[in-house]
Amino acid sequence: MAAAEPVYSPTTVSETKSKKWLIVPTDNLDKFRCLIKVVEVLLSFVAFILEEVVTNCMSCSPLYFFEFISCTAFLFTALLLILLATTLHKRVGINCWPSLDFVYTALMAAFFLIASIVFASDNGGTDLENAAVAFGFLATVTFLVDAGWFVKTKGFPFKKTNQQAASNGEAPVAEAEKLNREQNEAD
Template sequence: MASEVYSVTTAPNPKSSWFQVPSERLDKRRFVVKVIEVIFSFVAFILEEVVSSCNSCFALYFFEFVSCTAFLFTLLLLVLLSTTLHARVGVACWASLDFWYTSLIAFLFLVSSIIFAADNNGTNLEKSAVVFGFMAMSAFFVDLFFFYRTSGFPFQKPQSGGGSPAGGEPQVETEKLNAAE
């Protein structure tokens, strides 16, 4: 008898899961690309860390900074966007944050990989780190491409089909609904 009373109200809610992919912030395709970004950044960082000596260390240290930053912050962003933790952080503009972060890291990976490719000792470890740096940079640019295809640029104001004049401000209704006739 008790199972008849409680069976309807105790049905599991699939939306109450802590892991949410796909969601309005991250679809499956971009989730996979972000995982690839994390992996490539991590491998580039590890390969760079194994390098034992350098003649001019600026390129090595800059590449180290970019790959480590990309790995840690992309992993953090991936966890936040694919779980319910993003609601507890208090950031309202996740799309802008994701777009600008991904753009910045893609650019920094491009610059650091070029500098490290031009100024290294030519060991196989350094060449491998550069290759993974370029692969990570490519993954970040692919992420930007998918972001643009699904969401557009986050800083563009949406075009409204009606209800607002050409100035962009919405019209305010001044007439009362239940006005006496």
């Protein structure tokens, strides 16, 4: 009896998988943007903690709005950073990560700006509240830098690229040979 060989042998070279779960740079996240995302998480977290330490509020609605935005920014940016810096984004199956990342970052910058302005205009004036507002504005600037860097390096994600331009600026030349047999015989 012949040696037991597998009937089906591998026909492709197997890809060596990295044991690392955090890989930067990836297709969607370069090293600079990863650093910006980490700073966004940290500034959002500090703004959230400072806001949580506030014990008294004269008008609590701006405080609660700022709390919601800073907590949301902290949690979702951390989640987005983990998804973009790992291979999990490939398993989730969403192919629009760049667009999703850009929209999220731009919206967080806008909401953080609004929440910081509202909280700055209507707070008790304590040092904790002023520090929370300062970190809110710093987080806003960081989100804006992230969105700007994204546009600078990858372009605007919703720009239409369906326009076909001629290579030398001239109109394309019509084909000389007809594809239909009847038209070729009639000519």
